[in-house]
Amino acid sequence: MKVVCLWHATEDETVYIKNALPRDTDLVVPKGEYFSRFECTYLDIARHAVDADAFIGWTLPEGIPEISNKLKILSWFHSGVDDLRQIGFLSLAKQRGIKIANIRGANATAVAEQAMMFVLALAKKALMKHEAASENHKFFPLFADEYRSAMLSDRTIGVIGVGHIGSLIAKRAKGFDMHVLGVRRNKERSVEYVDLMHGMDELHSVLAKCDYVVLATPHTVETFQFFGKAQIEAMKPSAFLVNIARGKLVQEKPLYDALTSGRLSGYAADAWQSYEFGRTFPVSRTPRLRIARLPNVIASNDQAANADDALERYIRWGVENLVEFAAGKPLSREVSPDLGY
Structure with a gap:
């Protein structure tokens, strides 16, 4: 050979x-x-x-x-x-x-850990509080909505795509005493640490229950830009969305609108939407709307597996x-x- x-x-x-x-x-x-x-x-x-x-x-x-x-x-x-x-x-x-x-x-363990880092960083407003600390600024008034951290304990996380990575995310979420809902193509295949498994046809009802949603599905013809305005509107305005999979799963314009209007509390991603030659015009390897620069967004650039x-x-x-x-x-x-x- x-x-x-x-x-x-x-x-x-x-x-x-x-x-x-x-x-x-x-x-x-x-x-x-x-x-x-x-x-x-x-x-x-x-x-x-x-x-x-x-x-x-x-x-x-x-x-x-x-x-x-x-x-x-x-x-x-x-x-x-x-x-x-x-x-x-x-x-x-x-x-x-x-x-x-x-x-x-x-790379499933590394990516699952990155997903939980994103969840924690969004919930705890890590970037905002780091910047404030570096400037020796104390938030006032105490417990104001814009400064208060969210909790993971007793909250619900939805894992969309419960394969190798999704299963490990569910396990780690349980370590924070979270209620875990899973969504996958074959809902009959139960997974340890997932409290309830649902099919893709139940996606919107699951999104409505979640405080955190993590996308962990592969990029296929069926999942290309499957997460758009309707899915975001099904979520709680107080919820956070994390994309630990492929950038092409999420539609950029409705995501930007939701993040800038208060319809979605925050977003984190390791991979970003790109626009390839012959498929889109103009070509861009980065988001067109500079989503990563928004104050309620946390980004890494394909670094989850760099571990x-x-x-x-x-x-x-x-x-x-x-x-x-x-x-x-x-x-x-x-x-x-x-x-x-």
Whole structure:
């Protein structure tokens, strides 16, 4: 089996991969200078891609899939595959019978912790109070609505999308004595720490009960911008919304209107809406309305998974995908090109 790394693996990483795979594996790693070691170019791998059986890594250079006629599997170092849909690889994989496996769950704990950080930071008005403290300003009058923190204890949190990450968010929410409502495609599959599970057709009734709502669904054709004006209006004005998944789940204009009118208390996100060439005009990789600058918004820029142990786990789980494939075993983390997860 010929395996092509899609990143400039270190010597230690290369040795680890070689030791994990069958002894007769031909492992190719890009060499030479690079700007980011977690990517490669067409020229780096083109001559090896033409007869490669497997790709493994974070990026897929333009033009490489088209010349990789012997490719049998892609081990993708991301939890989602919406980027593969965008570049047309999901349809190509379905057409050619190429298997795709991801590393879903590898960053679940880090992302769940980030979600709870957002919940706490919004509830406790962390940014406002930090700025006041840095200026030695004492809020007055005491217990005024605009300064008072919200509580998590005995409040209700709705987790929309109860997969790997959503399940861990529910567990952590229980640590704060919260009532947890879950919403997922298959509501018959119960999850520990979720008090009541609901289907997507019950979304609005769940939103009306929640003090906090966390979006943890994958980005698919069905979930693209599914959270808009109607969903926000179903929420309590005192509620907080956290998007720990993909920026494209939420419609930007109704979110901005709600945050600036008092219809929604606050918003936090790790990923932001983007507007791609050929799909939208004008093109922008950032929100058009500069939502992150609003005083009731907390943002990180795709940093939830940038945590201790994550890189090592990505590589370990990504290699496990190829080990299963080489052994002819079912892929534990196989992705359906039709479903997009």
